[in-house]
Amino acid sequence: MLQAKTTAEQLVEKYQTSDPFSLCEQMGIPIVKEELPESVRGFSISIKNRKIVYLNALLEDIMLRQVCAHELGHIMLHRQHNLIFMMEHTLYVHEKFEREADQFCAALLIPQNLLKEVSTIRELAMVAGVEERIANLRVMMEQ
Numbered sequence: 001m002l003q004a005k006t007t008a009e010q011l012v013e014k015y016q017t018s019d020p021f022s023l024c025e026q027m028g029i030p031i032v033k034e035e036l037p038e039s040v041r042g043f044s045i046s047i048k049n050r051k052i053v054y055l056n057a058l059l060e061d062i063m064l065r066q067v068c069a070h071e072l073g074h075i076m077l078h079r080q081h082n083l084i085f086m087m088e089h090t091l092y093v094h095e096k097f098e099r100e101a102d103q104f105c106a107a108l109l110i111p112q113n114l115l116k117e118v119s120t121i122r123e124l125a126m127v128a129g130v131e132e133r134i135a136n137l138r139v140m141m142e143q
Helices: 002-015 019-028 060-079 083-089 095-109 111-117 120-130 132-141
Strands: 033-036 042-047 050-056
Touching: 002 019, 002 060, 019 033, 019 060, 042 060, 042 120, 050 060, 060 095, 095 132, 111 120, 120 132
Parallel strands: 033 050
Antiparallel strands: 042 050
């Protein structure tokens, strides 16, 4: 949890933004929006050491932001891992990587000062524009 939070905070400090679209642009990571199967919100891949984020164009803008932050988390935290290969061809448990990417997303999209301004997880999620599970992860980081 600490690595995901620290990495997100370092990016925000370096690039002076917590917007995942802006971060990807400044880091030279292309974002491709395509109609994907309904069960796929997004994914990131590496082709010849070039990272690319794919987002499902059918998602609403607010969810696109969250999914982009999640995929950026994979890029920043899991550079050495091919998660798609691992999921398809190994018995390796990938939930750990998904949770870490969600923690990165939560730390990136929900600033610490916002935690003091709201009283419930639902309110935090609404104000931050994320799912409640992401808001809950952010609260857990501070405990």
